[in-house]
Amino acid sequence: MTTSPIRPLDDPATCCSLGSGVLNAEEAARYTSLFKVLADPARLRILSHITDDGCNPVTASELTVILGLGQSTISHHLKKLTEAGMLERRRVGRTVQYHVLPELFAELRTVLQTD
Template structure:
């Protein structure tokens, strides 16, 4: 069960962002959970690799080489990103591929809108 399934974000189109009224404690915790996933340099670099134009989905092994981290550490970060709803995970034979899922990024941009 992914985080996005367990804790769906509020629809920002009609209600709340930082710039449009105080957040409820539930909203604040859900957004904080998402920002926490982004608040790590290794995960940001993995995301930037996956989001770079021209690069399609990448395997865990490729991302391990690029990051210079150990394979368990990369697997751990990809799991956190996937459970947060920021990545999609696809198994093809023995290799596992990940791909950026843009929806939540768009929602977070709305949250950071200050006017």
């Protein structure tokens, strides 16, 4: 196994940029608010569960059982994720289903990607 040599921090070859380039103040504020929504363990668990099964829709009741969290806690986090544009809420008969909106996550990946 070969390892690449560690370059000094002042070496221009070690520098990289974000995939989206330089952010203006409005973009930075927007991404900050989105990352704050993600900065909650319960929300990350909810998202990881939904995306683990091919992004199939899930109900709050299913998440309550699977994650062992209370109905009000799950509902609160689903509301935050939906308001942020990360999930979509659909009524199917008497049931409400949630599913991931992948476009926003693609955008967030682009912001974090380094060139």
